[in-house]
Amino acid sequence: MVIVHIASIVENQCDGVSYVVPEHIKNQTYFADVCFVNIKGYNIPSIKKQFYLKNNSLLTLPNPYNHPDLVVFHQTYIKEYLSIYKDLVKRKITYIILPHGDLTKIAQKKKFIKKKMANILLFNSFINKAAALQCLSKQEMMNTQFSVSKIIGKNGVYIPNIKKDCFSTNKIQFTYIGRLEQYTKGLDLLIKSVSSIKDYLVAKNCVFDIYGPDILGRCKKLNKLIKHYNVTHLIKTHCPVYGKEKEEILLATDVFIQTSRTEGMPVGILEALAYGVPCLVTKGTNLYDDIQKSNSGWACETNVSAIAKNIILVVEEKDKLIMKGNNAVKMILNNFEWKQISEETVESYKKIIGYGEELL
Numbered sequence: 001m002v003i004v005h006i007a008s009i010v011e012n013q014c015d016g017v018s019y020v021v022p023e024h025i026k027n028q029t030y031f032a033d034v035c036f037v038n039i040k041g042y043n044i045p046s047i048k049k050q051f052y053l054k055n056n057s058l059l060t061l062p063n064p065y066n067h068p069d070l071v072v073f074h075q076t077y078i079k080e081y082l083s084i085y086k087d088l089v090k091r092k093i094t095y096i097i098l099p100h101g102d103l104t105k106i107a108q109k110k111k112f113i114k115k116k117m118a119n120i121l122l123f124n125s126f127i128n129k130a131a132a133l134q135c136l137s138k139q140e141m142m143n144t145q146f147s148v149s150k151i152i153g154k155n156g157v158y159i160p161n162i163k164k165d166c167f168s169t170n171k172i173q174f175t176y177i178g179r180l181e182q183y184t185k186g187l188d189l190l191i192k193s194v195s196s197i198k199d200y201l202v203a204k205n206c207v208f209d210i211y212g213p214d215i216l217g218r219c220k221k222l223n224k225l226i227k228h229y230n231v232t233h234l235i236k237t238h239c240p241v242y243g244k245e246k247e248e249i250l251l252a253t254d255v256f257i258q259t260s261r262t263e264g265m266p267v268g269i270l271e272a273l274a275y276g277v278p279c280l281v282t283k284g285t286n287l288y289d290d291i292q293k294s295n296s297g298w299a300c301e302t303n304v305s306a307i308a309k310n311i312i313l314v315v316e317e318k319d320k321l322i323m324k325g326n327n328a329v330k331m332i333l334n335n336f337e338w339k340q341i342s343e344e345t346v347e348s349y350k351k352i353i354g355y356g357e358e359l360l
Contacts, residue, residue, distance in 0.1 A: 001032040001350060001353075002068040003032050003068060003346075004035055004065050005025050005034065005036050005037070005071075006037045006039065006074065007038060007075065008039040008080070009021060009044070010040050010042055016266065017075060020265075020267060022044050023155075024153075026047060027156070028342045031347075032346050032349070034049065035050060035051060036050040037051055037052070037061070039080045049065075053084070056080055056084045056087070057084070059087075068093065070349050072097075072349075073095060073098065073130075074098050076097060076099045076103060077123065081126060082123070094131045094352065095131065096132045096133065096352065097130045097132075099133060099134075099135075099264070100136070103133065104145075104262050106262035106284070132148060132149040132151050132352055133146065133149070134150075134151055134152075134153045134345075135152055135153075135264075137265055139283070139286040140264060140286050152348075153341070153344070153345035154335075154336060155336075156336050156342070158274070160247070163275055163325075163329055164275050165276070168254050172206045172318065173207055173209070173254045173255070174206065174209070174253075174256075175211070175250070175253040176190070176211065176256070176258055177240075177241065177246065177249070178212055178266065179212055179215075180212040180213065180237075182221065184260060184261060184262060184263075185258070185259070185261075186259035186284060186302065188225060189307055190208070190259045191229050192304045193304050193305075194231050194235060195231050196305075196308045197311065204315050206234070206311070206315065207234060207236075208234055208235040209235075209238060210235065210238065211237075211238045212237075213240045223237055247275070250275045250277055253272070253277050255278055255321070256268070256272035257280045257281075259281075259285075259307050260281075260282060260284040260285045261302055262284050263286050265287070270287075273329070273332050274332045276325035276328055277328065278324035278328060279291060279296065279298075279328070280297055280299075280314060282299070282302040283299070295323075295327050296325075297324055298314055
């Protein structure tokens with residue numbers, strides 16, 4: 001099976017899509033002949049087979065990628081996709097879209113007028129002619145409003161060689177690592193929740209650290225909100241962390257917290273779980289059911305009251321941190337290891353195109 005992945009990634013872009021797209025590609029190469037086309041032309045060193053697309057036509061790619069079995073578009077609102085998909089339709093090449101959360105009901109409400117017009121004038125045909133939408137979770141599938149066929153092909157994580165084996169005795173360290181987008185990531189909900197129970201949190205010696213890149217002045221806006229709600233003594237913002245430093249911070253964390261309104265499949269939470277760090281998540285993270293079923297943390301509705309109640313519940317159930325951390329590692333091993341989910345995803349791709357049916 002020959003698969004071409006197409007995405008728009010720029011160098012040093014700090015977001016989940018830029019991280020997971022190369023991982024999907026690298027791990028699918030174990031089960032199919034896969035190449036990568038980056039619309040921006042930026043080379044991803046870890047991917048062996050990658051090409052530049054001329055004139056937005058797959059005909060300019062070397063054989064067999066000039067006529068693949070399947071094309072996977074990453075994200076939705078990329079203008080170059082509009083001419084590429086028309087060529088695919090004309091040549092009867094099957095394609096799917098992996099929107100990475102772009103098409104959920106909540107995501108569609110953000111910049112609603114602009115997206116509504118873009119859909120009507122440009123993107124509805126691109127979306128509706130796809131053979132399927134690849135959702136990253138069951139929740140994303142249920143919350144995606146377009147009536148195209150859907151499959152689940154999750155994000156994954158690598159299993160680290162080390163795991164958290166001890167927790168704080170005199171405090172509770174909450175940590176968030178990710179983009180500093182107040183609305184999408186629900187950071188405003190987190191700040192308001194902490195503010196609503198701040199006296200309790202001070203008495204219980206709880207602290208919250210937020211790590212992320214300062215893009216478009218987001219850190220300044222976040223700090224302004226933290227100051228407005230008078231929780232500067234509880235919540236601190238920090239620069240983004242990577243590699244060994246990130247690992248050290250996760251291993252020093254008691255509970256990873258993410259209160260997103262909408263997501264595809266947040267890698268930050270998966271990484272924390274893989275290290276054995278219990279997580280407090282909202283329904284909007286799309287990991288609500290996984291956390292609940294595996295008892296690897298706490299899961300709640302996406303609102304201030306529910307988040308505050310569950311932060312208190314974390315404190316009251318502090319003795320369960322080790323047990324929940326052990327459950328987290330097991331859950332990742334059984335459900336989110338990269339190679340395993342890539343094999344499952346490629347099998348779903350084969351069903352879409354009827355691959356192998358001619359042998360039956």
